[in-house]
Amino acid sequence: MATRLTRRQFLELAAAAGASVTVLSAGRPALATTSASGHAVLIDVARCIGCRSCEAACKAYHKFPAGEAADLSPTAWTYVRTQNLRTPRPHLNLGADGAARRTIKTQCMHCASPACASACPVGALRKTPEGPVTYDAGRCIGCRYCMVACPFQMPRFEWRKPLPVITKCNMCAERLRRGDGPACVAACPMQALQFGTRPAMLAEAARRIAGDRRYVPAIYGAEEVGGTSFLYVSDVPFEELGFPVASREPLPAFTWRVLGKLPGVVVTLGAMLTAFEAIARRRNEQLAREKEQTR
Amino acid sequence: MTRRRISPGRILLWGMLLGAAVIGVVRFALGLGSVTNLSDRFPWGLWIGFDVMTGVALAAGGFTVAAAVYVGHLERYRPLLRPAIVTGFVGYVLVIANLLLDLGRPYRIWHPLVMWNPHSVMFEVAWCVMLYTLVLALEFGQIVLERLGRTALLRITHLALPPLVVAGVILSTLHQSSLGTLFLIVPGKLHPLWYTPFLPILFFISAVAVGLAMVVVESYLSARAFRRALELPLLMDLGRVTFVVLSIYLGIKVIDLVVRGAWAYALTPSLEGIFFSLEVVLGILIPMALLSVNGGRSARGLVIAAGLVVFGVVLNRLNVSIIGMLAGSHTRYVPSWMEIQVTLASIAAGILAYSWIAGHLPVFPERKTGGTARAYPLR
Numbered sequence: 001m002a003t004r005l006t007r008r009q010f011l012e013l014a015a016a017a018g019a020s021v022t023v024l025s026a027g028r029p030a031l032a033t034t035s036a037s038g039h040a041v042l043i044d045v046a047r048c049i050g051c052r053s054c055e056a057a058c059k060a061y062h063k064f065p066a067g068e069a070a071d072l073s074p075t076a077w078t079y080v081r082t083q084n085l086r087t088p089r090p091h092l093n094l095g096a097d098g099a100a101r102r103t104i105k106t107q108c109m110h111c112a113s114p115a116c117a118s119a120c121p122v123g124a125l126r127k128t129p130e131g132p133v134t135y136d137a138g139r140c141i142g143c144r145y146c147m148v149a150c151p152f153q154m155p156r157f158e159w160r161k162p163l164p165v166i167t168k169c170n171m172c173a174e175r176l177r178r179g180d181g182p183a184c185v186a187a188c189p190m191q192a193l194q195f196g197t198r199p200a201m202l203a204e205a206a207r208r209i210a211g212d213r214r215y216v217p218a219i220y221g222a223e224e225v226g227g228t229s230f231l232y233v234s235d236v237p238f239e240e241l242g243f244p245v246a247s248r249e250p251l252p253a254f255t256w257r258v259l260g261k262l263p264g265v266v267v268t269l270g271a272m273l274t275a276f277e278a279i280a281r282r283r284n285e286q287l288a289r290e291k292e293q294t295r
Numbered sequence: 296m297t298r299r300r301i302s303p304g305r306i307l308l309w310g311m312l313l314g315a316a317v318i319g320v321v322r323f324a325l326g327l328g329s330v331t332n333l334s335d336r337f338p339w340g341l342w343i344g345f346d347v348m349t350g351v352a353l354a355a356g357g358f359t360v361a362a363a364v365y366v367g368h369l370e371r372y373r374p375l376l377r378p379a380i381v382t383g384f385v386g387y388v389l390v391i392a393n394l395l396l397d398l399g400r401p402y403r404i405w406h407p408l409v410m411w412n413p414h415s416v417m418f419e420v421a422w423c424v425m426l427y428t429l430v431l432a433l434e435f436g437q438i439v440l441e442r443l444g445r446t447a448l449l450r451i452t453h454l455a456l457p458p459l460v461v462a463g464v465i466l467s468t469l470h471q472s473s474l475g476t477l478f479l480i481v482p483g484k485l486h487p488l489w490y491t492p493f494l495p496i497l498f499f500i501s502a503v504a505v506g507l508a509m510v511v512v513e514s515y516l517s518a519r520a521f522r523r524a525l526e527l528p529l530l531m532d533l534g535r536v537t538f539v540v541l542s543i544y545l546g547i548k549v550i551d552l553v554v555r556g557a558w559a560y561a562l563t564p565s566l567e568g569i570f571f572s573l574e575v576v577l578g579i580l581i582p583m584a585l586l587s588v589n590g591g592r593s594a595r596g597l598v599i600a601a602g603l604v605v606f607g608v609v610l611n612r613l614n615v616s617i618i619g620m621l622a623g624s625h626t627r628y629v630p631s632w633m634e635i636q637v638t639l640a641s642i643a644a645g646i647l648a649y650s651w652i653a654g655h656l657p658v659f660p661e662r663k664t665g666g667t668a669r670a671y672p673l674r
Binding site: 071072115118119120121122123124139140141142143144145147148149151153155156157158159160161162163164165166244245246247251252254255256257258259262265266269270273274276277280281283284 | 323324325326327328329333334335336338339362365366367368369370398399400401403404406407410411412413414415416417418419420421457461464465468469472473476477479480481482483484492495620624625
């Protein structure tokens with residue numbers, strides 16, 4: 001469930017987030033851009049007109065064959081999904097013409113605590129401090145546990161290749177390192193995509209919601225699975241747009257609760273088995289001796 | 296090694312293996328998508344659900360019986376030890392063979408050894424399965440050494456067995472439970488009938504139960520195939536232990552369902568409700584009834600009960616990894632005939648390997664010389 005706040009809380013949040021960004025950038029300018037939460041992209045579903053320029057820019061930048069995609073794939077790291085609405089609502093930019101549906105840019109959410117990265121047995125998937133969750137094909141063994149683990153079903157697999165790899169959006173990590181934003185953001189003609197530090201994007205999201213009553217008072221990705229680096233605001237409730245209802249707790253915590261106990265289990269079990277073996281052996285020896293005596 | 300009987304059953308088993316080999320070639324020529332019905336929204340299917348998840352569980356007899364004999368010093372179970380170790384070893388080799396087919400890049404299967412991610416359940420499973428297969432290989436090596444008549448070497452390595460068995464029990468406890476832990480990261484995908492924080496504990500307990508049940512079933516089948524007498528009193532004991540283990544399993548499962556408020560799903564006529572009920576009724580309740588009423592007296596009741604326990608755990612693992620994951624994955628999945636063929640072939644490979652080993656190596660205690668032992672296919 002997307003975080004629900006009142007409009008007043010949003011205004012406060014916007015002010016606080018804006019203030020903290022200012023303080024950070026004033027005090028430690030280098031850290032402000034690569035802080036723990038790194039960068040984020042804000043996607044405004046209300047503004048999106050479904051022109052698919054972002055999709056084309058992604059394909060051009062990553063040198064994939066051009067053309068519109070119907071789903072994510074090894075050669076479509078982002079695509080624009082169309083969701084028909086149960087109750088039509090006038091579109092922010094298209095008015096009555098766009099009332100029947102919304103178009104939603106879809107890609108890896110770049111979670112703050114990615115389930116895929118915690119699932120990967122060889123550390124091929126990593127959360128970088130800049131924000132992107134990156135994939136190292138040279139490590140990957142192809143077990144596909146990342147695909148199982150992902151709550152958003154974003155990783156794709158090369159099912160038709162003899163020796164396949166996993167594919168997903170890398171948030172243009174190499175562009176980010178140069179100080180640029182992702183290729184898709186620059187291509188959006190409607191300013192439905194915006195790139196910046198995550199606190200700044202959260203503040204911008206809050207500002208838009210506070211400034212226009214048509215927006216749903218929720219930021220998808222602010223707290224879902226512990227927060228993501230792709231954030232969404234919308235004028236249609238996220239459940240109606242088909243966004244998965246995600247817990248607020250980061251998913252790696254669910255498995256770590258068990259994994260973290262294992263060293264203790266190993267030591268305890270080892271000690272218990274060794275002790276038990278010694279007791280059982282002595283009991284057997286005693287029984288054998290008794291048998292000999294009675295004979 | 297005199298005249299080898301070639302029966303239709305054996306030809307069928309080898310035929311299935313040949314079929315799987317052809318499918319294997321196609322997989323490595325055209326990709327996993329050309330032989331399986333897997334998809335981006337359903338990346339794990341029958342090969343992981345049955346050949347890996349279930350295969351590891353069914354091979355659990357190796358560590359339970361080894362623990363009884365070497366840790367508990369329950370010497371009377373010794374006759375069951377070697378068949379159980381052979382089952383375990385053959386089972387784990389088959390699991391790894393299947394993994395090599397299913398992994399995208401099987402030649403990197405060793406990567407977890409040098410590229411660590413201690414936060415990954417899969418990392419832990421990979422290490423445990425590799426180490427435990429090594430333990431089983433060393434335990435199995437004892438049988439080979441005896442067949443080769445290397446008594447000096449046998450005596451030296453025998454000293455290493457108790458610590459090796461302790462290591463094996465720890466490794467098995469870890470990865471049997473961790474196969475359940477794997478699914479703790481999908482609270483949004485796995486159906487509430489199976490998603491529980493107790494999944495690792497339930498996986499471990501059911502592995503113990505099915506390990507024992509497999510020993511009973513295999514003792515029965517090999518007694519028939521090799522025309523040996525059944526170690527009935529021993530197997531009856533195992534039946535009683537299995538009953539206790541099943542009671543604990545059922546207790547935890549029921550309390551967990553009630554506390555989480557998920558029990559009502561079991562009564563709904565949904566796919567999940569039906570498969571869950573099948574698992575509980577056929578795999579737990581009926582075998583428990585048989586074991587408490589009949590298992591103490593008749594071999595037939597015991598073997599049917601053990602067979603049902605095996606069926607129940609197979610179904611449980613398939614429910615967790617496939618049936619319970621369908622709705623949450625927003626897609627359909629039915630295994631392709633090639634996936635089913637490979638799974639059947641791995642069962643065939645298990646039967647062929649077990650019967651060859653039982654015929655050529657001193658697995659059963661009373662035929663230590665192994666001179667007249669012949670492997671006959673099951674009839």
